Amino acid sequence: MCGLVLTALLLATTAKAAPTPIRYVLAPVLENGALKALAVDIDFPADADGDTRLKFVSQFQAETRPGRYAEGLTVTGAEAVTPTPDGGAEIRSAPGAPLHAHYRIRPGYASAPTTQDPTQIRPIILSDWFYTLGELVFAFPAGRRDAPAAFAWTGAPEGFGFASDLEQLDPKSATVNDLLESVAIGSPRLRVISGSGPDAGVRIATLGAFDRFADAAFADMAFRTIRTERAFWGDPATPFLVTLAPLQTRLIDAYSGTGRTDAFALWVGTALPLDDLRRLLAHEYFHTWNPDQLGGMGKDRAAAWLSEGFTDFYARRLLLRAGLFSLGDYVQAWNEDLLAYGVSPARDAPEARMAENYWRDHDLEQMAYLRGALLGVLFEGQLRREGHGLDAVMRRMREIKRGKPDSALRPNFEAAFKAVAGRSPLATIERHQVRGERLALPADAFACLTLRMVTQPERVLGFDRDATAETGVFAGVDPSGPAYAAGLRDGMRLIAREGGAPNDSSVEAAFRVADASGQERLIRYRPEGKATVTFQRLSIPPGLTADQERRCVRTLSGLSAISPAPGT
């Protein structure tokens, strides 16, 4: 009998400790079979004082009013409802009264988004598909982002597919924050590929028709990337969703992506090759750990060389480890960075200037990626010579952060480096990051690969690239430049870019163009200017045997500390 009483008490206590979750329901609004909007219903109790503010997040990426797509808000169970400019409302009701909010999310684009749209994050709601991020869809009672939450998708006709990381919510721990940091995609054309074995729980959801890769190839790449990065950190398999929305290709190939805690949202031009997505996915997925699980970023972007640059370093290392990069791909990726670093007007910028102007100056932002990645190579080379490796430093950073949740990224790197190598990395950081002194990597920085200095003409295209990209019609062709000499004239229409490499004047530029009469022709030329640039270039030593190459790949992947030089 005593036992029974105790059980009843425990139940009562549990029921009191776990408040009813805020319930979200998402549904399609269809007219004559065409999708017009999304309907959102939210059930939540009013605040204890009877004054409840229903709001949207105040900012998301470039969107300063994320609630602008909500319309027709009604609240039942309230005495008075005053709409607010952010898309939410001030609600007056009995204290703790059960409230029900209903509104619609209208389309953020009038027609299918293209690679020329300046932003991809607005709600895509077209006649037969939608693609949305939680921040722009879900309102919430102010002060309750950490409150328990539940989600349901309902009302779709049979055959209308749906995929969201919200289907993966753990009912015991899901919060409003999970709703906000989510992605959802739906369409009668939706295709979902689910991983199995080591990839169980990982799903790919897409509906695009991509010209240059099939679903299976994309899924294989995503599965291998996720599996390899999890193995690097020793993490178990947990549910993860990769969503891939198509952007109609207009003049330029483009893609963008944003990480969610348990998902990844991608917008991809339909003409983009799969290769361009490898680096994006490997980079973005590595952000699952870096920086959040390694240390805090602080209030400015001074540590971006660690959060972004090291993430680039590891994207390449782990693509090589996963077999998604050949040694040639790896060399090419680093050569693009070595060249970009060599020609960047920001290459000598000290840390203070980078931190202050990071978001205002694209060159400074880019320099954090480039310099950080090269510092990763420099440190890895030093550690390898001393019989250690950067991988151990990264894992140690995670342990430090676990033990001290408020600790910051750079101090954690220094502490982890000291713990692994028995010495401080500060002198190198001070010299190249804080003071901005130009980096020249030692010849053996990439183990078995050859590194040498190259001087060549700077790359000059000879026309106004921005104006041309905007209209698709060539403008600002310089009569004394290489494009003019090859026959390019103002007013010619760009049909396709058929050659060229960023920053590299040694690669021929090639444009298929149409002149005023509609006649098509191919314009090809060396995009060489008069000034010169000096940078480091990586190459595979000639005569490398298959066995030497295998060992080389293992070393660069971080899988073995020692790599015999070719020929030994």
Ligand SMILES: [Zn+2]
């Ligand atoms: Zn990043």
